[in-house]
Amino acid sequence: MSDIQGRTARVLQDWSQRGEHWDRHADALAEIAERFNQPLMQACGIAPGQQVLDCATGAGEPALSVAEAIGQSGHLTATDLVAAMIAGAERRARARNIANISFKVSDMTALPFDDETFDRVICRFGLMFVPGPERAAREACRVLKPGGRAAYMVWGPIAENTAFSVVKEACEQVFGRGDPLIELEAPFQLAADGALRAALEAGGFAETSVETRTFAPRLPADRPFWGPQLDMTVGRRLDAATPEERAALEAAVGDGYARFIKDDAYHLSAVVKIGVGIKAA
Numbered sequence: 001m002s003d004i005q006g007r008t009a010r011v012l013q014d015w016s017q018r019g020e021h022w023d024r025h026a027d028a029l030a031e032i033a034e035r036f037n038q039p040l041m042q043a044c045g046i047a048p049g050q051q052v053l054d055c056a057t058g059a060g061e062p063a064l065s066v067a068e069a070i071g072q073s074g075h076l077t078a079t080d081l082v083a084a085m086i087a088g089a090e091r092r093a094r095a096r097n098i099a100n101i102s103f104k105v106s107d108m109t110a111l112p113f114d115d116e117t118f119d120r121v122i123c124r125f126g127l128m129f130v131p132g133p134e135r136a137a138r139e140a141c142r143v144l145k146p147g148g149r150a151a152y153m154v155w156g157p158i159a160e161n162t163a164f165s166v167v168k169e170a171c172e173q174v175f176g177r178g179d180p181l182i183e184l185e186a187p188f189q190l191a192a193d194g195a196l197r198a199a200l201e202a203g204g205f206a207e208t209s210v211e212t213r214t215f216a217p218r219l220p221a222d223r224p225f226w227g228p229q230l231d232m233t234v235g236r237r238l239d240a241a242t243p244e245e246r247a248a249l250e251a252a253v254g255d256g257y258a259r260f261i262k263d264d265a266y267h268l269s270a271v272v273k274i275g276v277g278i279k280a281a
């Protein structure tokens with residue numbers, strides 16, 4: 001097995017164990033999802049009637065929102081490496097009567113679609129997990145029609161993303177560094193300056209651009225909010241934890257977030273990058 005195949009097998013195993021953790025919070029997190037979707041869909045130039053491919057669909061966003069935005073004359077193809085991740089997305093699409101959507105388990109570095117099939121390729125928080133992200137960009141470029149556009153949202157540096165930095169610090173405190181069930185490095189693999197753009201250029205796009213977006217969520221300080229976040233990021237570890245470890249992690253996360261309380265609110269920050277690639281016309 002090559003290095004790439006080995007790393008992809010580990011990503012597959014990792015996310016196969018996380019499907020239910022993501023599925024159970026997807027509806028409650030719809031409002032947050034929408035805040036990330038809007039700038040990404042705008043950068044991608046989503047419009048009615050388009051054929052759109054969503055890579056790394058996970059629990060369903062932005063796939064479901066894009067399907068609604070492109071209307072019945074368009075079609076959204078939702079894909080993910082992991083069947084368990086898209087099972088909930090399929091169920092939610094049926095519940096919302098979204099008919100212009102289809103689902104396919106597939107690796108974004110080896111897409112099962114013909115050249116020049118799609119008007120747009122969109123991907124939210126997925127490209128960072130791909131070993132050799134330029135391989136995914138090359139595939140996106142191949143399946144886009146001439147002049148088509150791909151847009152990827154990835155996390156900026158962990159230090160600027162409070163939700164991750166607090167959880168990482170708390171996990172290291174309770175479980176030590178390098179616990180195999182905790183993966184908090186991968187989401188930041190394209191955070192460094194120039195990394196996302198380099199992947200898009202190597203993928204063969206004629207034009208590329210990257211913008212940074214900062215969000216500053218304010219949450220009431222009297223309400224612990226991190227239950228869903230812990231479940232989605234380190235739920236696998238918590239499933240295997242003792243009650244004492246679980247309580248210690250929750251306390252450490254609470255203490256970590258307490259540093260961000262000001263005027264009765266948690267003042268958090270989230271920084272993302274949006275990379276756009278346009279295929280030559």
Ligand SMILES: C[S@@+](CC[C@H](N)C(=O)[O-])C[C@H]1O[C@@H](n2cnc3c(N)ncnc32)[C@H](O)[C@@H]1O
Pocket residue numbers: 011015055056057058059060061062079080081082085106107108109123124125126129130
């Ligand atoms: C953080 S989740 C993002 C899900 C969703 N797009 C969102 O923003 O909520 C990352 C997803 O990437 C998927 N993924 C990882 N590597 C992939 C690959 N090579 N091809 C397709 N999907 C992949 C995982 O299975 C997982 O569902």
